Amino acid sequence: MKSILLVDDDPHIIRALREHIDWAALDLHVAGTAASGTEALELFYHLQPDLLMTDVYLPDLNGLELTQKLRGDYPNLPIIILSGYDEFENARAAMRWGVSHFLLKPAEVDEITNVLQEVMLEYDVRERHEQLELTYRQEVGRMLPYLRKQFMKELLTTRYRPEQLSHERMDYIGIEHRDQVRAVSLQLNRPKFVTRMKERDWQLLRYGAADIIRENAALYAQQHVHGQVELVDYSDRVFVLVLLEQHSALDRLYVLLERMIEQIFTYLKIEVSAGIGMCKPHLCELMDSYLESCEALENAEFQGGSRMYCYEHDMLEQSPVPDHSAALRQWHDAWNDMRTDAALDIWHTLRVQLESGNCLLQDVQVVAVSLFDTLIHSWNRRYPRLQPPLSMSEFLRDIQSKYALTELTNWMDELIGHWLEHIQREQAEKKSNRLVAQVKQYVEQHYAEEISFEAIARSLYVHPKYLSQLFKRMTGENFVSYLNQYRIEQALALLESGQYMVYEVSEMTGFRNATYFSQVFKMVTGKSPSDVVR
Known part of the structure; x- marks a missing residue:
């Protein structure tokens, strides 16, 4: 129930208002009464009523002056002026101080009741609006970061026109206006010891990696005032960094990524590959930078963990080191589809390239590890309850004992043949x-x-x-x-x-x-x- 303060120096008016108005029906009660403006002001701050009804002509402080003083602290306080003088100046002054209800004495009970009902309705409407606005602000505060992440994720896969990304829209979701945008894809290379772990354990490690990436990104944004970094949780193994900067510098970005990769490996023992897309002049071209980062990431993935590849440097410039990533991708796809004959042909072709090319033993070892990694993943996916013909730890131990290129490729040839025999035996049994x-x-x-x-x-x-x-x-x-x-x-x-x-x-x-x-x-x-x- 709302409360009202009645102010009038005529006690008969006060008594009449108390006795003849059905306050309960209006869901109101009289909190107090005052006979002067000064008394009314003191009583108001003491009682804090929801409404005020006052005469204009009062001792000490008139009703308009009382209204003016209260308006500073209570701009939305409903005030009803009740005056015995039909003076236009009083009404105009009352309206200037936000009084929309001006009654002339003697006013009928029904007239006063109707005004009070109107005031109560306005009060209820205003309260509802205030509550809605408060709820909206709270919800928006919670939802905006989520909306920003979702919109960023959408920008990676949807091509927008510049006019669709207005400044007003970007400001609303908290995306700053910058001259250059770039996407960086970070892939967690799930370690072998985690493949047998429960999903909860992997998600815990993944959460830790995301936390490290987020902390370093926030630090990078703080150090470079004219920049914004958003982290997009893209898939189970891939995170995407979106950088919006005034002036992009690859050397700064390399430092950031190296720190992320090093910390994730140090604390979580997870290798991370990074693919860096090229800088674009507008947010609507972020998708192009993201696709470039994915292409660069493929090279990083097939060349071993904890590697960074930049599309504009490593992809566009020819490297003297032979690139076997295409063959390794074909090998990976063949085992995914269990096309064992095709996989064997790919290996024979790759073996010729390794033995005839200008390859260091360490490079061939990296290729061998990638080949075996595909074998072990294919086996675990198809026969999760069976031990593979050779474990990763045994493979890594044995590969270290191969000191010559031919010895290493011959050993891999025997291993792949032995693996195929086991696959054929399991297929026959099935x-x-x-x-x-x-x-x-x-x-x-x-x-x-x-x-x-x-x-x-x-x-x-x-x-x-x-x-x-x-x-x-x-x-x-x-x-x-x-x-x-x-x-x-x-x-x-x-x-x-x-x-x-x-x-x-x-x-x-x-x-x-x-x-x-x-x-x-x-x-x-x-x-x-x-x-x-x-």
Whole structure:
């Protein structure tokens, strides 16, 4: 319930207002009354009422002067002027001090009530607006950083026109106006010991890496006043730095990235590859810089961890060192699709390049590690419960003992051949399991019919003799025994239901001869079908 202060030097007016206005119906109560402006001012600051109704002509301090003094501290206070003099100057002065309700004495009770209702409605509307504005400011304060990140992420993959990125829009979400923009892609190279960790452990490391990147980016932005750095959480392994600067300098950027990479490796033991896109003159071209950073990142990824590649330097300038990144990407794709023949061809071509090119042993070791990294990831993805033919730790130990280029490539050739043998063996085992499962499924669907094992073999495009041997090796029994066992299990359930005669169950489970059915039933269960029926 709101409160009102009544001010008038006429006690009869005060009493009339108290007694004849239905304050409760207006959701109001009279907080107090005053007979002079000075008394009203003191009482107002003491009681802090929500509304004020005052006469104009008061002792000491008139109603307009009282209004003027209160307006400084309470600009939105609803004030109703009640005056016995119909003077235009008073009304004009009242309006100048924000008084929109001016009543002339003697005013009817209904007239006063209507004004009070209008004031209360205005009060309620203003409160609602204030609450909405407060809620909006709070929500915007929480949402703006998120909106900025989402918009930045959108800029990486959506091509905008310059007029779509107005200054007003950028100011609203907190993106500064700069002459140059650049994207840097940072990829976390998930360490081998983490591949077997729970997802929670990886996410914890990833969070730590993001924190290091964010802290260094914030420090970089503070040191360079004319710059803004935004971090975009792009995927599970990739973060993108968006730099908006007045004057971009690669040497400063290299220092920033080196510090990030070094700290992440020191504290988290995670290698980071960085791809640096070229500077662009407008935010709408950020997508181009991002795509360049991705292309540079691919080279960094295939050349080993903790490397930085700049599109405008490392990609556009020819390097005397042979680049095997294309072959390594093809190798990676072939194993992803399990095209083992294509993978073997890629290795043979790459081996010739390594042995005939101007390569240092260390460069070939880096290539070998990339080749094996693809092998181990492919194995873990397809056979997560099986140990790989060679672990990463064993591989790294053995590669250190190869001191000559030919010795290293011969060893890799044997390793890849050995790996392919294991893959083929696992694939054959998987195929065998699938064939046996298909035979069992056929029995489940057709046990009530006359079954020909030769027909099953033909439907699976394998020789009956091979399928028979495979079935016995995988299940430990021949096909006829399995078929009879399955049919008797179904027959037993039918007999126990009590709904069918023995000869009916015999036919329903694929036995055309009731005597033979009884013999097989007793051999499998140790009792006759009639014993089950009783």
